[in-house]
Amino acid sequence: MTSTVPIPQGIPLQRVQPFDPPTDLTALRDERPVSRMIYPDGHEGWLVTGYDAARAVLADVRFSSRRELIRSPISLDVPPQRLEPAPPGAMIVTDPPEHTRYRRLLMGQFTVRRMNQLTPRIQQITDDHLAAMRKEGPPADLVRSFALPIPSLVICELLGVPYETRDEFQRESAVLFDLHIKAEQRQAAATKLERFLQDLVEHKRAEPGDDLLGGLVTGSDLTDEELTNIGLLLLIAGHETTANMLALGTFALLQHPEQMAALRSEPELAVNAVEELLRYLSIIHIGPMRAATEDVEIEGELIRAGESVTVSVPGANWDSARFPEPEQLDITRRATGHLSFGHGVHQCLGQQLARVEMRIAYPALLREFPTLGLAVPAREVPLRTDMAIYGVHRLPVTW
Amino acid sequence: MFVEANPERCCGAGMCALAAPEVFGQDEEAGTVLVLASPPDVEHWEAVQDAVQLCPSGAIRIVMSRVDEQPI
Ligand code: SF4
Numbered sequence: 360m361t362s363t364v365p366i367p368q369g370i371p372l373q374r375v376q377p378f379d380p381p382t383d384l385t386a387l388r389d390e391r392p393v394s395r396m397i398y399p400d401g402h403e404g405w406l407v408t409g410y411d412a413a414r415a416v417l418a419d420v421r422f423s424s425r426r427e428l429i430r431s432p433i434s435l436d437v438p439p440q441r442l443e444p445a446p447p448g449a450m451i452v453t454d455p456p457e458h459t460r461y462r463r464l465l466m467g468q469f470t471v472r473r474m475n476q477l478t479p480r481i482q483q484i485t486d487d488h489l490a491a492m493r494k495e496g497p498p499a500d501l502v503r504s505f506a507l508p509i510p511s512l513v514i515c516e517l518l519g520v521p522y523e524t525r526d527e528f529q530r531e532s533a534v535l536f537d538l539h540i541k542a543e544q545r546q547a548a549a550t551k552l553e554r555f556l557q558d559l560v561e562h563k564r565a566e567p568g569d570d571l572l573g574g575l576v577t578g579s580d581l582t583d584e585e586l587t588n589i590g591l592l593l594l595i596a597g598h599e600t601t602a603n604m605l606a607l608g609t610f611a612l613l614q615h616p617e618q619m620a621a622l623r624s625e626p627e628l629a630v631n632a633v634e635e636l637l638r639y640l641s642i643i644h645i646g647p648m649r650a651a652t653e654d655v656e657i658e659g660e661l662i663r664a665g666e667s668v669t670v671s672v673p674g675a676n677w678d679s680a681r682f683p684e685p686e687q688l689d690i691t692r693r694a695t696g697h698l699s700f701g702h703g704v705h706q707c708l709g710q711q712l713a714r715v716e717m718r719i720a721y722p723a724l725l726r727e728f729p730t731l732g733l734a735v736p737a738r739e740v741p742l743r744t745d746m747a748i749y750g751v752h753r754l755p756v757t758w
Numbered sequence: 759m760f761v762e763a764n765p766e767r768c769c770g771a772g773m774c775a776l777a778a779p780e781v782f783g784q785d786e787e788a789g790t791v792l793v794l795a796s797p798p799d800v801e802h803w804e805a806v807q808d809a810v811q812l813c814p815s816g817a818i819r820i821v822m823s824r825v826d827e828q829p830i
Contacts, residue, residue: 466770467787471776695808704815
């Protein structure tokens with residue numbers, strides 16, 4: 360095939376506009392949705408940017424999630440040797456049947472119904488934070504006052520993590536997600552987080568409580584090491600994702616005043632608006648990553664056993680073959696089917712929690728602050744292009 | 759049309775219960791899929807099709823008659 364778009368060297372992350380996927384990525388998708396990519400370690404692997412192909416890869420168990428088989432599509436300061444196999448409990452980088460065993464222990468805790476039952480509490484947490492923000496401002500940093508603390512408090516309560524300790528693990532998890540951090544600092548942060556969770560598990564053994572971790576301590580035969588790694592995964596995943604969606608989503612609404620006005624006047628649109636914001640913003644901008652365990656043909660391209668495959672969620676979610684006029688933020692479109700929570704057996708376990716949080720938080724913010732606006736020019740909002748999860752570092756707002 | 763589910767394959771993502779709550783539920787303890795109505799009412803057919811399409815693990819499907827039934 361003669362292609363005018365060059366084979367990328369690592370996954371393109373450079374954005375021209377804050378909400379649009381990198382133009383190199385979309386150009387590649389339009390030409391070759393399953394493309395070769397040169398990984399930073401020199402490996403000739405693949406980058407999948409088309410919607411159908413992305414779904415096909417993520418649903419296919421011949422593509423492994425095992426950490427020791429996967430290569431990073433971005434250049435990180437890590438020692439050159441391959442990654443270690445997952446420690447017990449780190450289910451996100453394992454395959455069935457190990458993955459299935461852990462997932463089954465948690466599935467019952469995250470059902471649609473259970474998450475909906477949290478509505479009154481999430482509503483109250485949201486109202487409290489909005490009241491506090493009003494007292495302190497204007498102006499305010501929406502990340503610090505609203506987007507981060509709400510999901511943080513919710514996941515802490517759900518898991519049974521003392522909220523007073525949040526500064527400690529939020530600081531370390533920010534280090535883990537920083538793409539430019541030095542290897543020693545990353546290692547130090549990982550160790551501290553692990554120790555934090557180990558202490559917590561030890562505490563739960565003594566006093567289980569009726570929260571999720573307490574329930575796992577008493578109701579399963581998981582080892583302390585497994586509990587530590589599962590707790591770490593849930594705690595970090597419950598923070599970084601929803602927090603970035605709330606802040607970046609608010610930024611996107613502020614930049615699309617007609618969409619914001621529609622959501623403000625019709626809060627019932629929130630259910631659909633959340634799906635559309637998830638599609639439009641695709642905060643998971645690197646991966647999911649997989650490795651082929653057999654030769655597999657996807658859309659006419661032969662992916663050989665052992666080759667690494669990186670799926671681009673922003674690419675897939677802006678595929679016009681699936682979502683017409685993908686560059687339009689339209690909170691009334693049918694946006695379900697987006698890949699922002701992934702696809703296949705690893706699809707986000709906490710997605711129903713994230714949905715409930717966002718369905719409550721966005722309309723509440725718009726209702727409480729009818730004159731909400733940016734406190735700085737849009738181009739001065741610091742973007743998280745340097746982080747493993749996209750979003751904004753700060754969102755200065757006024758009212 | 760009838761619907762079938764394989765709880766063994768289900769990964770508890772809840773997309774079915776979200777898309778077609780009249781037809782699919784989730785087991786309270788295990789979190790796995792439950793079929794609440796098979797055959798589903800005609801008015802839910804579209805939602806059922808969405809649910810099948812959205813299910814990340816291929817754990818639910820539509821069959822045209824009971825005779826087609828085979829393990830998923
Ligand atoms: S959508 Fe599929 S995986 Fe998710 S709960 Fe329903 S059957 Fe299970």
